[in-house]
Each structure stands twice: as C-alpha cells, then as structure tokens.
Amino acid sequence: MSVVIVIPARHASTRYPGKPLVELRGVTGEGQSLIRRSWEAAMAVNDVDRVIVATDDDRIREHAESFGAEVAMTSTTARNGTERCAEAVAKLGMTHEIVVNLQGDAPLTPTWFIEDLVKGMREDPGADVATPVLRCSGAMRSELIADRVAGRVGGTTAVFGHDRRGLYFSKEVIPFTAAEFGPNDPTPVFHHVGVYAYRPEALAEYPTWGEGRLEALEGLEQLRFLERGRKVLCVEVEARGREFWELNNPSDVPKLEAMMQRMGIA
Template sequence: MTVLIAIPARYASTRYPGKPLVELNGPDGPKTLIRRSWEAAMAVGGVDRVVVATDDDRIAGHARAFGAEVVMTSTTCQNGTERCAEVAAQLPGFDIVVNLQGDAPLTPSWFVEDLVSGLRANPAAEIATPVLRCEGAMLAKLLEDRRNGRVGGTTAVFDAARRGLYFSKEVIPHTARPYADDEPTPVFHHVGVYAYRPAVLAAYPSWPVGPLETLEGLEQLRFLENGRPVLCVEVQSKGHEFWELNNPSDVPVIESMMSRRG
C-alpha cells in the first residue's frame, strides 16, 4: 500500500496567527514549527511521499526553501482534513493519506507507523487516529489548561472495538482521584494525526458541518456525525513526551521537551 503524508499548514489561525512560522529553539538550534513538523514526517518509515499543504505564499516559500514539496490548496478549506482532501485530489493513486498536522513537531515516527499499520490491519476501517494513554503528569497538564481557560490537548473515549465514541477538548472521562506522575490513568490523549482511505477523504468536504464539530472545533467529529467510525489506535510513548502547539504558552513547554529529548 502506498502512503502519502500531507502536512496542513495555514497562516490565519484564530488562536495563534502565523503559527507555522513560529521558531522553536531546540538542541539543533532555532527552526520553525512547520520545518520541525516536516522533519518529523520525513522520519516516518514506509512513506512514499511527504508534502506541505498550504494556501499561504509565506508558508509555501519558506517550506520550499528548506527542501519540502508544497501543494497549494484553496483558502476555503475549513480544516486540515479538507486540505488533505484537496491534496489527495491533486495527487491521486495513494492507498492511504496521512494528515500529520503542522502543530505537532514532537510526534514520534512510530505513532504514524503504528497508525498506518492499524488501518491496514482493519480493512473495514476508513479512518484511524492515534490515542495515547495519559500518565498522571500528562493528565495534570490537561486539567491545568482547562482550569486556566486554555484550549489544550484533546481527549478521546472509544468502545471495546476501539471505535471512537467521542472526542473533546474537555478532559473525558471524568476522574476525581489524584494520580502519581508516572501512574497510568483512564484518560487517553488524542494525537492529532489521521490516516484515511481515499474514498472517505473525498466524501468528507461534501458533508455539512454538524453541531458537535461546531461546538468542539474538532474536525474528526464530522466523521462521527455522519455515521463513519473512527478507529482509535493506541500508541506507546516509549518515554517520549508529547505535546501540541495550540497556544503561544505552549512554545516554552515544547522547547523544554525538545531539550530533554536531545
């Protein structure tokens, strides 16, 4: 099966305008968010092509300067999945299209590799996404964000067959008791990566935006609202910290994690 990774990147983010071009300082010096996300994509094994998908000339020019292939998409895309659908229409013939969102430079390569393997192993599944069981320290970060009114990571709940029941920017399921930093919890952090089969990706932009997607601002809820199960593939951290850049306050958090990772 041939695999395409598309990295959606837009300049006009509501919460963080210009986010893809924000520089993150790491052990290898300062690099922009979109460059670090592209490098994370290039490290994934078993991938046939990697492209940056954007509607912004500034992002496109910068990406081409560091060696990325760029696919220009329309300004009407409402989210990364719609942008990936446009990429798949321009670059047909791939069996699986991966949406590696441009705000997750700490995504380990095996998250994506395991995701693709999970979709391949489930022929009936049309969409898959990774979930990571939170330990106490990660759960504490998520809860702190919500207490301070920040939109932080997304959480997921799923059934016994690993089909997503719901995704939320609130911390679900509710759990009242405290956990030690390294103690497993019942909360799963949703990792913002998706693997799609081309047919369902092509259909997605034609579906209306439903009330849940509108309320949560989560693109994957459009699949659930249209009766398309989302396979949740559990991935392992293997000691690596994971966080997404959602707000300016996340920059020092990610820089600190990169420094510890080395």
C-alpha cells in the same frame, strides 16, 4: 499499501496567527520553524511514498520550498486540516491507498506513532479513519485539567469502545473520574494525538458533508466522521519515554522547547 503524508498548514490561525513559521529551539539553540520540524518528522517515517505540505499562504509556500519540501497550494476556504488534505489529494491527482494527515503543529510526533497508525489501518479494513491515542499519566492528565481551568484550549481527549472504535473526542478532559493519580500512574484518560490516516474514499466525501453540529461546538474536525456514522479507529500508541505535546497556544512554545531540551532534540 501506498502511503502519502500531507501536512496542512495555514497562516491565519484563529488562536495563533503565523503559527507554522514560529521557531522552536532545541539543544543547539538554533531555531527551526514549526513547519520544517513537522516536515522533518514526516520524512523520517518508514515506508512513506510522498510527503506534501498543503497551504494557502505564499509565505509558508516559499519557506517550505526553501528547505526542499514539495508544496500543494490550496484554497483559503478549507475549514480544517482534513478539508485541506482532501483538496491537495484531489488537486495533485494522488492515488495512494492511505492518506496521512500530520498536522503542522505537532513536530514532536514520534515516527512510530504514524507507523502504528498505518499498521492499524492495514489490519482493520472496516476503518474509514484512524487516529492515535496515548494513555495519560497522572502528570499529563493534571496538565490537561490545568489548561481547562485556566481557560486555555490545550490537548484533546478520546474515549473508545472495546473494538477501539472512537465514541467521542473532546477538548474537555474525559472520561471524568474522581480518583487520585500520582504523576507516573496510568489513568483512564487518553490524549488524542492530532494525526489521522484516511481511506481516500472517506477523505473525498468529507468536504461534501458540511460542518457537523458537534464539530462546530468542539472545534474538532474528526467529529464530522463520527456524526456521519463512519468508523474512526483509535490506535493506542506508546510514548517509549518520549514526551509529546502539540503547539496550540503561544504559551506552548517554552513547554515544547523544554521538552526538546530534555530529549536532546537539536
């Protein structure tokens, strides 16, 4: 199956304006923008036919083109990354069998997360959408809870059934458990990784439905698929020793840079 990765990026982020152009510094001390690091992560994925940056901002377009990225200009009316992906695919007339949305705030996404995601879609023809989930250690669960206690919107968690079909996604830490966990203990909480793979038909329909009630409450675009009864496949991925976090708030910059230092990322 042919695969395209689309990286939606907007400048006017509510929580962090200009986020795609924020620089992250690795072990060399040289800064590279968030959008460039996300593009490089996409380019490293095996068996991908095309990588597109989709944006509505000329500053992001000019910067992305400066390091060789292909860019699709989209409207300012897209309400989220999925709508922006749908618009880019339609505008460019792309006919790939799987469209991957690698959101531009997750530059530490390992290549195998996306490769496993595509594999999951190929193995489950009934899935309209697929998204990776990562089992939280006790330490990661504690970080998610600390963010919520501090009033920060941190990571998203997912719950799913025995068939791996997504039941719900939330910015709260779910499922609740009163159990205690050590830093390295596995927990029943799964961190949702902000990457999606879509069937083109489901992606094309998505913008026509309008924003869902739960989607509006949580601010989570994938809930629109659940509210419409579409199958969202949760693909469990393994960290393999890699640390993972998304850049949601300015306070996440030093956290990501520290992770890059520990993992030896330039």
